[in-house]
Amino acid sequence: MRAHLTRRYWFSASHRLHCSTMSPKRNVQTYGKCNNIHGHGHDYFIEVTVVGPVNSETGMICNLADLDTFVNGTVIERFDHENLNMLPEFSEVVPTTENLCVEIFNILNGGFHHAAIEKVRIEETSQNSFEYTGE
């Protein structure tokens, strides 16, 4: 019996979408208002899904306390109340939510060992969300 557990977290951050290898004009065409020089911000909701067998004794896929400790320590504390453009992860990569999704999946997938990381989903706004599953 394999089940899935999804846990919801969130952080607030600012970013500016700007690609240094593209012309100013093409940056505006590509990112619109998201290219504004002073940046803007979002409340990012992060849903982490893990998958695995249900332990026959504890009845759990993994301990939520372990997942919370890991996600808070490696993701939320790192990105909360930051300007994403100033972080080393995004020094050469544009901080789109697609790239943020991949970055967070890789952090979790590389370090969390109590269950398999199946998916990271980020709601950038109430109208947009992004998912990455490591494919």
Added chain:
Amino acid sequence: MRAHLTRRYWFSASHRLHCSTMSPKRNVQTYGKCNNIHGHGHDYFIEVTVVGPVNSETGMICNLADLDTFVNGTVIERFDHENLNMLPEFSEVVPTTENLCVEIFNILNGGFHHAAIEKVRIEETSQNSFEYTGE
């Protein structure tokens, strides 16, 4: 790296569930109050999911502005504030949300070329939703 982008839209419409090849009695058995002669309505929330590689330069699967322009032009403007039963798409097909889902998937899949359409999900009410993936 392939990621998924889901964008949320909505429109208001009315419909009546009635199948012309079934008897009045069987229509009532099948559709209940949804068969009421004067129709009723919903706020339909449409979630369109596209899938594709994350462009290494722009950091995006596709440009949201392109997706919005296409969905608004071909779906939202077509169905918003309409009685679905009066539209040619539903002259011979009952406007259930299952059929609306298939119809919208086919419109998008046939015409949007910036990323692959993976799924159309419609919330008919806060208790019901439907998905179609082209299978």
Added chain:
Amino acid sequence: MRAHLTRRYWFSASHRLHCSTMSPKRNVQTYGKCNNIHGHGHDYFIEVTVVGPVNSETGMICNLADLDTFVNGTVIERFDHENLNMLPEFSEVVPTTENLCVEIFNILNGGFHHAAIEKVRIEETSQNSFEYTGE
């Protein structure tokens, strides 16, 4: 000790906004797409707030079962899966949500006697809501 209880209900209905004493042109100016001849629809969420002393024995303002029975019998069954324009209440009054709010407040205020009706709030869509308190 006076407290407030708010209970949430919903129904689906269709309507067309059209005022018979105004010209076709002014109807369009006033109601826009909501004036479309075939109508459209909404899922209306109704929040009924009652106010009163907390009974020192039962610990309740009024019995939820009594409120549900009354609201379901006089409001939800009356409006659910109907075209509002076809109902006698709206034969001479335009079925805007403002007017629907007043109509529902008056039904409840006139007939429910287990606690005072303080407010009726209707969410027409996720972006709009209306309130009436009997002023």
Added chain:
Amino acid sequence: MRAHLTRRYWFSASHRLHCSTMSPKRNVQTYGKCNNIHGHGHDYFIEVTVVGPVNSETGMICNLADLDTFVNGTVIERFDHENLNMLPEFSEVVPTTENLCVEIFNILNGGFHHAAIEKVRIEETSQNSFEYTGE
């Protein structure tokens, strides 16, 4: 054409997470506050997804009235306003939401024959959800 229908239900229940084969100390380490002796409770939101071909005449995967009757009769009435630990299903199995998910999936999968049960998803709180697909 195969489509998916998801229907949302809910019930309120209490539970205590405690495994009789584990020491008191390990119970606290595993379940934290959820091991409190007097129990606590949740509003469980249950989403049932069925999958199947869209009937070419009715335009439906299955009749919602049939699904509601079955789920209400076999699941909601069974668990609503109960202490899960007192039920025979959980006399030897810890009533975690993982195990509740598997239990509900098996009830529906074993008895509902109008469409295939694809997934049961339970929101335990607004921060946690669990899914089981019969794998």
Added chain:
Amino acid sequence: MRAHLTRRYWFSASHRLHCSTMSPKRNVQTYGKCNNIHGHGHDYFIEVTVVGPVNSETGMICNLADLDTFVNGTVIERFDHENLNMLPEFSEVVPTTENLCVEIFNILNGGFHHAAIEKVRIEETSQNSFEYTGE
């Protein structure tokens, strides 16, 4: 300039609605399934509203950190993952959400001095909420 700040908290608890001065029959008539002997539970969402002048220097009504510290220390830690019926506050008072609302308002109003407590609102379920303002 007086403004209002509302902050949202939540806890999970179980309760049983039972009034010791009423007969078993009247308890069932009054509380229905909520009178079940083994209890049931909810996720209670608590919204605390404070009101006061906006400090011309800090731009704040009061410091959120102060409010969080006080509410978490006096309310959330007290009620979270508890059976409300076992607490001294509810030894002689039925733990309805009306009474819980009054209890929490009084705790906050009596002890928090950085801004005036204007209202406590509790969502018992997604369909019900209660408010108390100290009237």
Added chain:
Amino acid sequence: MRAHLTRRYWFSASHRLHCSTMSPKRNVQTYGKCNNIHGHGHDYFIEVTVVGPVNSETGMICNLADLDTFVNGTVIERFDHENLNMLPEFSEVVPTTENLCVEIFNILNGGFHHAAIEKVRIEETSQNSFEYTGE
């Protein structure tokens, strides 16, 4: 008959909470992580409530199209995708959500004449909201 209409808008912006007349140490004590030098951001949901008599002919308090045009032109276009600290409104006032609420109320109250502005409510995050009514 006076009714109330609430309309929901939103914009994304970044800000940094920092008061130039306070010491660095007191800024950190007051604003915590919100004082981080690079700023952070939010999706601000703005609810504007107007109040007035229901027009007996149109059935409306005011025309939503008029309200949308005014709010979008004077508020949303002004603040969306901006760093609030760079705007003249916040050159000498800290861009807390309390102050943003007052600022938006004053813009609307001073210029919108189709109905009275009763209240501006801003959700800064899913846990916090602020209201100002012009008191």
